[in-house]
Amino acid sequence: xxxxxxxxxxxxxxxxxxxxxxxxxxxxxxxxxxxxxxxxxxxxxxxxxxxxxxxxxxxxxxxxxxxxxxxxxxxxxxxxxxxxxxxxxxxxxxxxxxxxxxxxxxxxxxxxxxxxxxxxxxxxxxxxxxxxxxxxxxxxxxxxxxxxxxxxxxxxxxxxxxxxxxxxxxxxxxxxxxxxxxxxxxxxxxxxxxxxxxxxxxxxxxxxxxxxxxxxxxxxxxxxxxxxxxxxxxxxxxxxxxxxxxxxxxxxxxxxxxxxxxxxxxxxxxxxxxxxxxxxxxxxxxxxxxxxxxxxxxxxxxxxxxxxxxxxxxxxxxxxxxxxxxxxxxxxxxxxxxxxxxx
Amino acid sequence: xxxxxxxxxxxxxxxxxxxxxxxxxxxxxxxxxxxxxxxxxxxxxxxxxxxxxxxxxxxxxxxxxxxxxxxxxxxxxxxxxxxxxxxxxxxxxxxxxxxxxxxxxxxxxxxxxxxxxxxxxxxxxxxxxxxxxxxxxxxxxxxxxxxxxxxxxxxxxxxxxxxxxxxxxxxxxxxxxxxxxxxxxxxxxxxxxxxxxxxxxxxxxxxxxxxxxxxxxxxxxxxxxxxxxxxxxxxxxxxxxxxxxxxxxxxxxxxxxxxxxxxxxxxxxxxxxxxxxxxxxxxxxxxxxxxxxxxxxxxxxxxxxxxxxxxxxxxxxxxxxxxxxxx
Amino acid sequence: xxxxxxxxxxxxxxxxxxxxxxxxxxxxxxxxxxxxxxxxxxxxxxxxxxxxxxxxxxxxxxxxxxxxxxxxxxxxxxxxxxxxxxxxxxxxxxxxxxxxxxxxxxxxxxxxxxxxxxxxxxxxxxxxxxxxxxxxxxxxxxxxxxxxxxxxxxxxxxxxxxxxxxxxxxxxxxxxxxxxxxxxxxxxxxxxxxxxxxxxxxxxxxxxxxxxxxxxxxxxxxxxxxxxxxxxxxxxxxxxxxxxxxxxxxxxxxxxxxxxxxxxxxxxxxxxxxxxxxxx
Numbered sequence: 001x002x003x004x005x006x007x008x009x010x011x012x013x014x015x016x017x018x019x020x021x022x023x024x025x026x027x028x029x030x031x032x033x034x035x036x037x038x039x040x041x042x043x044x045x046x047x048x049x050x051x052x053x054x055x056x057x058x059x060x061x062x063x064x065x066x067x068x069x070x071x072x073x074x075x076x077x078x079x080x081x082x083x084x085x086x087x088x089x090x091x092x093x094x095x096x097x098x099x100x101x102x103x104x105x106x107x108x109x110x111x112x113x114x115x116x117x118x119x120x121x122x123x124x125x126x127x128x129x130x131x132x133x134x135x136x137x138x139x140x141x142x143x144x145x146x147x148x149x150x151x152x153x154x155x156x157x158x159x160x161x162x163x164x165x166x167x168x169x170x171x172x173x174x175x176x177x178x179x180x181x182x183x184x185x186x187x188x189x190x191x192x193x194x195x196x197x198x199x200x201x202x203x204x205x206x207x208x209x210x211x212x213x214x215x216x217x218x219x220x221x222x223x224x225x226x227x228x229x230x231x232x233x234x235x236x237x238x239x240x241x242x243x244x245x246x247x248x249x250x251x252x253x254x255x256x257x258x259x260x261x262x263x264x265x266x267x268x269x270x271x272x273x274x275x276x277x278x279x280x281x282x283x284x285x286x287x288x289x290x291x292x293x294x295x296x297x298x299x300x301x302x303x304x305x306x307x308x309x310x311x312x313x314x315x316x317x318x319x320x321x322x323x324x325x326x327x328x329x330x331x332x333x334x335x336x337x338x339x340x341x342x343x
Numbered sequence: 344x345x346x347x348x349x350x351x352x353x354x355x356x357x358x359x360x361x362x363x364x365x366x367x368x369x370x371x372x373x374x375x376x377x378x379x380x381x382x383x384x385x386x387x388x389x390x391x392x393x394x395x396x397x398x399x400x401x402x403x404x405x406x407x408x409x410x411x412x413x414x415x416x417x418x419x420x421x422x423x424x425x426x427x428x429x430x431x432x433x434x435x436x437x438x439x440x441x442x443x444x445x446x447x448x449x450x451x452x453x454x455x456x457x458x459x460x461x462x463x464x465x466x467x468x469x470x471x472x473x474x475x476x477x478x479x480x481x482x483x484x485x486x487x488x489x490x491x492x493x494x495x496x497x498x499x500x501x502x503x504x505x506x507x508x509x510x511x512x513x514x515x516x517x518x519x520x521x522x523x524x525x526x527x528x529x530x531x532x533x534x535x536x537x538x539x540x541x542x543x544x545x546x547x548x549x550x551x552x553x554x555x556x557x558x559x560x561x562x563x564x565x566x567x568x569x570x571x572x573x574x575x576x577x578x579x580x581x582x583x584x585x586x587x588x589x590x591x592x593x594x595x596x597x598x599x600x601x602x603x604x605x606x607x608x609x610x611x612x613x614x615x616x617x618x619x620x621x622x623x624x625x626x627x628x629x630x631x632x633x634x635x636x637x638x639x640x641x642x643x644x645x646x647x648x649x650x651x652x653x654x655x656x657x658x659x660x661x662x663x664x665x666x667x668x669x670x
Numbered sequence: 671x672x673x674x675x676x677x678x679x680x681x682x683x684x685x686x687x688x689x690x691x692x693x694x695x696x697x698x699x700x701x702x703x704x705x706x707x708x709x710x711x712x713x714x715x716x717x718x719x720x721x722x723x724x725x726x727x728x729x730x731x732x733x734x735x736x737x738x739x740x741x742x743x744x745x746x747x748x749x750x751x752x753x754x755x756x757x758x759x760x761x762x763x764x765x766x767x768x769x770x771x772x773x774x775x776x777x778x779x780x781x782x783x784x785x786x787x788x789x790x791x792x793x794x795x796x797x798x799x800x801x802x803x804x805x806x807x808x809x810x811x812x813x814x815x816x817x818x819x820x821x822x823x824x825x826x827x828x829x830x831x832x833x834x835x836x837x838x839x840x841x842x843x844x845x846x847x848x849x850x851x852x853x854x855x856x857x858x859x860x861x862x863x864x865x866x867x868x869x870x871x872x873x874x875x876x877x878x879x880x881x882x883x884x885x886x887x888x889x890x891x892x893x894x895x896x897x898x899x900x901x902x903x904x905x906x907x908x909x910x911x912x913x914x915x916x917x918x919x920x921x922x923x924x925x926x927x928x929x930x931x932x933x934x935x936x937x938x939x940x941x942x943x944x945x946x947x948x949x950x
Contacts, residue, residue, distance in 0.1 A: 198600065199596060274582045
């Protein structure tokens with residue numbers, strides 16, 4: 001297992017260049033009818049170190065899936081850059097974009113929907129090879145497909161079957177096999193286990209961990225399930241209404257969450273222990289997520305934040321180091337009991 | 344000891360397919376006491392939703408229902424539409440998973456809220472409106488009068504689910520059936536809705552049957568738990584007992600695959616191997632056997648009966664030894 | 671790791687084989703297929719073995735009712751009705767199938783491209799369809815006849831020019847809804863070219879819809895020059911003698927109905943059989 005980066009006063013840049021470095025990513029959608037924009041992602045910056053899994057956590061409207069799609073160029077980013085293999089992903093076009101796809105792949109939330117119902121498993125998994133390794137002949141392709149099938153825990157007998165014949169967990173294995181055929185550097189996982197049965201989630205989570213080690217993958221793990229994120233991720237980014245609230249290592253986030261939203265999220269997760277659950281006094285976070293069409297001024301979380309003050313409505317908080325984490329909150333030090341420094 | 348509000352005996356829900364009978368629910372026995380919060384936990388193919396639907400006769404047209412469901416002594420299986428129609432909404436109410444589709448997009452909230460009361464109790468518009476406003480307050484909807492004239496699409500998911508709950512409670516039913524009421528909601532909203540359900544149960548003394556796949560939700564709200572697998576109940580116990588002394592391999596597997604939010608983290612998650620059962624193609628014997636770490640030859644012969652291991656704690660398993668074998 | 675336990679017992683491999691098996695289970699489609707096969711056989715064999723041909727008049731045998739030397743009777747010029755009907759079937763089937771294939775090909779490619787491309791391309795392509803829709807069919811045939819004389823080819827062109835429009839519209843609609851499905855996104859994430867996307871992923875998933883709306887009926891009532899007659903012309907001729915010699919109308923009508931209904935049921939069965947998601 002890769003070791004998490006050491007906690008320091010401010011997260012220092014990692015010695016090796018990160019696999020992915022996103023700066024100020026913004027994605028905006030035109031809303032038909034309304035004359036306003038829907039700002040799905042607003043100035044999000046983060047990096048993914050080599051061999052690391054960065055979790056992106058948020059509820060609906062947080063923009064987490066949009067980030068995944070913007071990186072894969074399935075939707076257009078309005079602004080920002082994403083440095084990957086020495087080039088800006090968001091600026092590539094044509095043949096260079098196509099070449100980049102070999103190194104950047106995605107697995108989707110709904111495993112069955114992400115497989116072409118008319119193609120057999122063999123065809124689905126082979127397709128990346130047909131596109132990017134035209135030199136391989138049929139036998140060589142088949143050999144690679146069989147090897148990958150084995151790695152994801154499927155059998156050769158599955159090759160001639162069709163997606164609808166599989167359970168959700170197996171379909172996700174097929175999706176993973178397809179994504180890894182070209183041995184990408186970075187794997188974006190868009191809620192890879194949310195749609196799976198409870199008893200299958202841990203299987204696939206284990207599989208992803210094993211494969212990450214085996215292939216030396218860097219991963220972007222998008223989820224709303226904090227428990228899954230705790231198991232699968234080294235560092236975590238918390239999103240709310242398209243803005244970053246907190247970035248922290250796993251230990252820091254779960255032991256000392258700095259942002260009020262992170263704290264509320266952690267408190268909202270049902271605890272699988274009846275005694276603890278009933279003893280818990282904290283009232284759930286009130287209010288609702290504001291409409292992305294009309295985000296609150298200043299800090300977008302202020303409408304639900306128990307600690308909101310006058311500054312929060314005026315000024316958008318910048319992401320700055322507080323303790324071992326990066327937090328976008330004006331008052332984070334007050335809760336942490338830490339001295340406010342220049343940041 | 345109060346008589347059971349709902350007494351279910353040997354309930355079977357079967358669908359006919361080309362391949363033979365599909366037993367969505369395969370012999371369930373359970374009693375529901377007044378004011379009790381019963382949690383039903385299971386995955387796909389467990390039959391938990393079919394069980395709930397059977398209580399109101401809402402299964403799909405091709406379903407054959409056998410066995411007995413007695414509500415206050417009155418038999419519901421085979422009862423005609425008239426009898427069931429009088430009960431639905433009035434004495435036994437249901438809330439569904441997706442608040443987006445549970446509400447009619449063309450009708451105002453007010454119309455949908457008062458519909459039940461006016462139909463079942465013949466209430467006047469004014470009386471129904473008053474009661475509806477009371478309920479909107481009880482489910483903590485801000486500005487209730489304004490909501491009356493609004494349509495579902497103008498409200499958020501959490502608010503829609505509250506409205507659905509209000510609609511269910513308007514005729515003061517004895518039993519509230521909830522089919523994964525928080526699965527489609529954000530986790531912060533889920534926490535609100537669960538708190539609301541707890542509060543409402545304390546105020547109205549209605550019994551609640553909540554179906555979910557999430558053991559955490561069960562731990563938060565349920566008094567007693569049914570664990571279902573492939574249409575059968577495999578374990579039944581009080582909630583604390585279930586979490587401390589789960590004695591069925593499936594329950595143990597589910598519990599151990601939950602990632603704790605604090606404390607030590609395993610390098611590998613203990614997981615149940617195999618795939619969820621296909622109700623159309625169940626093996627003879629215990630349906631969980633193909634995935635069970637403790638299975639032995641007896642398990643393949645016939646499905647184990649539900650038998651007590653302690654007062655109030657039942658399980659369906661032949662294996663007698665200790666659990667805790669790591670996979 | 672026993673994580674790969676198959677939930678279902680082993681089944682025969684191959685997409686086409688599975689589709690064929692599904693088709694065989696669909697009884698109405700099987701009956702339809704058998705009937706069509708029978709008609710085709712008749713249409714091929716009868717004119718070969720019959721002592722009569724479709725054009726030679728026999729002045730001694732005008733308006734003979736069915737029975738005797740002429741199994742289905744004769745028409746106003748003494749021509750054997752059985753042979754004429756069989757020729758009619760031949761023509762109608764040939765025209766119908768060929769024209770359908772052509773219109774399907776054009777319609778699917780047009781609709782899928784428009785739907786997939788979206789935006790201005792889509793608008794432009796569909797406006798062209800709308801404009802062509804306004805062209806009335808019969809006058810078009812007349813104009814073409816005047817320009818190019820009466821020929822078989824003309825009929826194909828005329829039908830093809832019109833019936834692809836419906837298909838294009840349907841296909842475009844289906845493509846629009848397919849476009850947002852996740853497996854299309856997954857294919858885009860692979861960097862496939864647009865053409866590959868359409869041909870490999872979009873079109874195969876449209877097959878069911880296309881068959882459903884197939885213009886097998888496009889040959890209905892089409893005029894072909896005498897003495898060669900399609901079922902349509904035989905029927906319209908027969909209609910003139912409805913009161914005096916009803917068999918001249920009923921017999922070709924029966925055959926036409928049989929063929930049309932068979933295609934319809936066969937189409938149903940094919941659509942179900944080709945859908946890999948049908949859990950039978």
